[in-house]
Amino acid sequence: MHLFDTAEGFVFHYEHGQHIQSRRFILPTKKGRYHVSVSALFLPLQLHDSLNMPTPSSQFVIPYGGDVCSLFIHKSLLNFFVMDIMGHGFAVHRIADRLIAQALEHRKDPALVRAIGAYWNRERPTLERSLQGEMQTAIQEAVRKGFPQKQVQELVGEIRHIYTAGSLAACQVVINIEEGKILFENYGEPAIYFILLDRNTGQILSLKIFEKGNAALGYTQEYQQFQEDIPHGVTHFKIVMFTDALMEQQVSIPEEHINPLLEERINIEELRKKIRQHMTQQERQDIFKREEIIKEVLSHLAHQSPEVIVNFFYKLFKQLNQHVQEDDMTFLVADFEQK
Numbered sequence: 001m002h003l004f005d006t007a008e009g010f011v012f013h014y015e016h017g018q019h020i021q022s023r024r025f026i027l028p029t030k031k032g033r034y035h036v037s038v039s040a041l042f043l044p045l046q047l048h049d050s051l052n053m054p055t056p057s058s059q060f061v062i063p064y065g066g067d068v069c070s071l072f073i074h075k076s077l078l079n080f081f082v083m084d085i086m087g088h089g090f091a092v093h094r095i096a097d098r099l100i101a102q103a104l105e106h107r108k109d110p111a112l113v114r115a116i117g118a119y120w121n122r123e124r125p126t127l128e129r130s131l132q133g134e135m136q137t138a139i140q141e142a143v144r145k146g147f148p149q150k151q152v153q154e155l156v157g158e159i160r161h162i163y164t165a166g167s168l169a170a171c172q173v174v175i176n177i178e179e180g181k182i183l184f185e186n187y188g189e190p191a192i193y194f195i196l197l198d199r200n201t202g203q204i205l206s207l208k209i210f211e212k213g214n215a216a217l218g219y220t221q222e223y224q225q226f227q228e229d230i231p232h233g234v235t236h237f238k239i240v241m242f243t244d245a246l247m248e249q250q251v252s253i254p255e256e257h258i259n260p261l262l263e264e265r266i267n268i269e270e271l272r273k274k275i276r277q278h279m280t281q282q283e284r285q286d287i288f289k290r291e292e293i294i295k296e297v298l299s300h301l302a303h304q305s306p307e308v309i310v311n312f313f314y315k316l317f318k319q320l321n322q323h324v325q326e327d328d329m330t331f332l333v334a335d336f337e338q339k
Contacts, residue, residue, distance in 0.1 A: 205231060
């Protein structure tokens with residue numbers, strides 16, 4: 001677990017089974033004190049078959065994820081950052097190490113996402129050469145532990161060839177509490193999603209889907225940027241950010257397993273029916289239908305704590321799901337309440 005955790009903020013990055021991380025803090029502003037709670041869920045290659053059938057690839061794939069999220073606090077600015085690095089395993093984990101260090105260095109910079117992109121564009125060739133040496137050392141260590149050398153070399157060679165380019169998608173959300181403004185900035189594809197919720201009414205105040213095929217972070221200065229106001233009078237709200245893997249889940253959950261969870265958290269029968277129909281199918285459903293269901297679930301759970309919401313999706317996609325996944329998923333919920 002990579003964790004920078006002080007009054008200035010924190011970084012979350014999955015490693016070795018730490019699927020959920022939560023933090024609470026108080027933010028003093030001219031408008032009063034805000035109580036802020038944040039929970040993040042990480043599901044890297046969630047039900048990868050190597051979890052159940054140990055293979056030489058396990059140590060290179062399972063313990064590591066390529067997603068990173070952070071929150072940095074500077075005066076009245078809260079800077080949320082979610083990054084999705086293409087690929088999985090050893091190389092991606094090492095790339096994340098470097099980019100986390102850059103996030104920490106630029107934690108007070110409102111243009112954090114652009115600073116990381118500039119670093120990646122400048123240093124990528126050097127990082128790739130360094131990774132090749134590190135991966136060769138890892139091969140030797142794996143062989144020393146008894147893994148068949150040929151299999152390990154083939155695996156790491158494949159990962160190195162495909163993934164060390166490490167295309168990046170990243171989304172930054174800067175919330176100015178005192179001015180009541182939110183700035184969104186996004187690079188790259190796959191999409192990263194953002195939802196703003198009124199905690200008291202469950203109304204979705206804003207939905208941003210960054211899906212227009214921007215070039216990957218660090219390869220261009222082109223990006224999508226939006227700015228809007230937190231509606232006047234809204235003093236208790238939530239933000240939700242998640243990577244595209246949430247929409248692309250392959251889900252198959254026996255109805256007898258999903259019913260208790262829905263009955264515990266969802267009190268609208270029609271919504272429970274939609275979820276059951278969608279989550280008990282063998283094939284992936286239309287992702288726009290998935291989007292509508294997720295919006296309804298978030299509206300319904302808006303009054304719950306971030307920990308409760310995150311755990312609901314954790315149970316759905318990790319504990320109950322029977323499908324092997326092909327992508328890392330990050331899902332973040334933050335709650336802001338003015339006292």
